[in-house]
Amino acid sequence: MSKALSYQDRLDRIREIKMIQTKEKQRIYGTDGYWDMDDKGLIAPPESFTFTPESDQDDGEYYGAKMTGLNYRKLLESHPVYINPMSSLAGGWMYSFYDIKKPKWDSRIDYSFLHELQEKYDLVHGIGGIQHFNVDIQMGLTLGFDGLLEKINKYEKLHGEDKKEFYQAERDVVLGMLDMIRRHAAAAKVMAETETREDIKENLLKMASVNEKLLISAPETFHEACQWVAWFILFAVMYDFNGAGGSIDKYLRPFYERDIKEGILTEEEAVFHLACLLVVDNAYYEIGGTYEDGRDRTNKLTYLVIEAAHRIRIPTSICLRVHDNMDKGVLELAVKYLFEDDMGTPSFLGHDAVVEGFMKNGYPIELARQREKTGCHWCALPGREYTLNDIVKISFLAVYDVAFKEVINDSEHSPSVERIWDSFVKHLSIAVDTIAAGMDFHLKHMHKVFPELMLNLLCHGPIEKGLDISNGGVEYYNLCVDGAGLATVADSFAAIKQRVEIEKRISWEKLKEVINNDFEGAENIRLMLKNIKRFGNGDSIGDEFAKRISETFTQLVKEKPTPEGRNMIPGLFSWANTIPFGKKIGASANGRHAHMPISHGANPDPGFSDGDTPTAMAKAVASVQCGYGNTAPLQLEFDPKIGATEEGIKLIVSFIESLFHMGGTLLNINLISKEKILEAHKDPSLYPELVVRVTGFSAYFASLSEEFRQLVVNRIVEG
Amino acid sequence: MEGIIFDIQRFSISDGPGIRTTVFLKGCSLKCIWCHNPESINSKKELQIVSHKCIGCGNCIAVCRNHGYEMIDEKKVYYKDRCQLCGECVSQCYSKSLQMSGKNMTVEEVMTEIRKDLTFYEDSNGGVTFSGGEPLLQSLFLKELLKKCQSEGIHTAVDTAGNVPFGSFMHIIDYTDLFLFDLKMMDREKHKKYTGAFNDLIHANLKKLVQLKKHVFIRIPVIPGINNSKEDMQKLIEFIKNLPIDLVELLPYHSLGGSKYESLAIPYELASLKTPTKEEMTEIGKWFKQANINVKVS
């Protein structure tokens, strides 16, 4: 008989299987950008599997709670079983419910009154936006799936006929989930019957009993809790790409401590379950932080989560909250593994800055401390706050372009930088108002199109009130509005100011001409405009403009709520939009060629100085924070060599602390040498396992599109 | 007061403890053939031409009042002897093909750069390092900078090759928290051959420094074929082991400077040298450890 596999052996097998699946996905969907986002745990389905949603409309589509609930239930009831016998957790996802649904909006709900301005400023307006808020997993662990069902039944009785459809839809979702769990429990048993390896057989039987238990009660053990979370994450990502995984070291802690005390769990086994959970899907988990009263919340599980990510060594999206009173050991361990594993994980959140910032919206500190980092760049209160995080964007470049053209084509007044600025502010203000009106519109109608049936279950209010979260189900509505392309526009203003106004090296006419012609035959002028002291140097005109833009944008977003009185929170972030935002706009005065991408997040443009040192980047990004609790992340590339020594790790730790002492909110670190990235860029298929931290998430380099790969390469090579 | 600076590097993490800013002062009294910063040797400004960046816009030719450039057979030729180093062509070369190596800066201007990273020095126990060239060749300017740093609570380090009169050290000694003192080899003749000077003055200065109870890190560049033999290293160990120094740092030679020499049009004799391997470095480190010397291998 073969020797029993150790937990690490099993994790190694699981990673191998994942790599095979990843290569399979790269093969089926092409290496060229099948997945310009988080490396989701999606598994390619068997070819025999098909799913066709049912329609109650003449056009063959479906909208609203009833049909969405029915269809999702139907999907879950037909979804193939996936069990990896090496893992302690059952389940895998093969289908994207929302993604396949088209159209995404019911065209009878008309918002053409906003179209003109939305198009003029190329706004990503969030109408029809999904998820991007945070759920309360702790509540789910307390209730269990059967408890959720009871809760639905209980509140249904308190409401009238008008809510029947909503409750039926929520019930359908839970019934679908229970069916899928039931089928997995049964399948695990069947697999166990034919399994010859004793330890694996035992694992499958345990898996079956854990899942049978979850059908009838809330989880009690650590293993059951991990399986419960795994299911929730799977159902939610399948439903509409939800990636919010919550404070994992908080909600799993009671289970861990109880099991350890009772002697039914070892540390090693806990790490194993956690690692299996990380494989299920690359959800956004946060760890660390403080209790409501400000005491450090680091605990044994905080360490174990980091350990688990280290053992499994796949892309994960874990974020460690950093603050002065924290247990430093966990920060040092996180940095050590960041360098050792080269998976770009974890990211680091400036706890104090986001807490203090959120308070500025008028909330008490105790509440602010509960906001969890569960998205690419964002935080939200678990289950109590609707946010539209990361899906509402204003491209500063689009607005600037309108202003620039308005001034330069005005034959009656002579142009000046201040006139462009004034025009920029005027248009930015209209853009913000348009966004605000659009978000109100979204909140009025979204529940009729595609309600959050999955995430409602773990929120406080929707089930109680019979209202979708997008329709007033929860307590707090703090809507995220991000500005994008800060560096591109700051440097454009600065270039004109320096070269045209101060030094008078070129005339306004010449500027207009070269920009109109995309610098054709004027490379010299393009370089002249590009090689100014750009944003990032700290005391340059570029920095002045970057701060001015951030302050003005913040002011405009904060000066009034949406027309219907909802609070908005400004931030600076763009990743997925950097390419499309750039594509629409011609050349800009920072020397950017027509249709090239805008700058990433709040980062200075690569090559802003000789060497683009990390300290300069950190200071620059810290200096442009909007300051209301949403982030303006810093994306940094470090030479992997720095972390090779203990001394180097200490330096990085102190660097992280400095960033947050200066007011930084979020830090994503990528470790890759220029040589390696250039090699991989030549032929990505030779590097299927190379992981890069793209922004708030990590991904396989080979799975990104050519354009996105180019962006990552530019950052590393020019920076 | 002004000095001549050739570079200021932020996030410098191998020139003393913590996160530092390194200020490179121009001019050196040695001429080591393996020098990484050839532009630091000459104490005057120099025009650097990075030909592959040139986009042929012709600005430089047009602006130079001293006929510093001429087109010969469709190729641009630079006449060093005619050039007054006024910098006009550099400011109009937007492709950065022309760069001025060396810049006059006031104490306050340098301080502005240094102050940018104060938070990082504080959190990492870092500070500022003055390097070169040989920073002590501008000892009065250096003194002002160090004084200012100390008065603002910034940790100061000076990276020196030691080949200056001890009087220069006396100017700065009270304002320097740490010396990074470079030693190359003990053999007098060899030293003269490879660096252009004997090492007597250097050794005497080092002894005096430690007598004055200054904190000193000794830095030894390990250069294959030049000072990496057991014999050379043993001699260094013999000399160092009786000195009360804090640390010896062994720095592997990196072949980096070649292309830089090209752009300055000075011959570079070591183009083919290889970087010592990690194993070699560790082995040399062992010899130091055996003599009870606190050693760090980079």
Ligand code: SF4
């Ligand atoms: S100014 Fe610069 S780019 Fe233009 S010709 Fe002279 S060296 Fe070349």
Ligand code: SF4
């Ligand atoms: S530095 Fe001045 S003198 Fe020398 S080549 Fe350039 S413009 Fe002419």
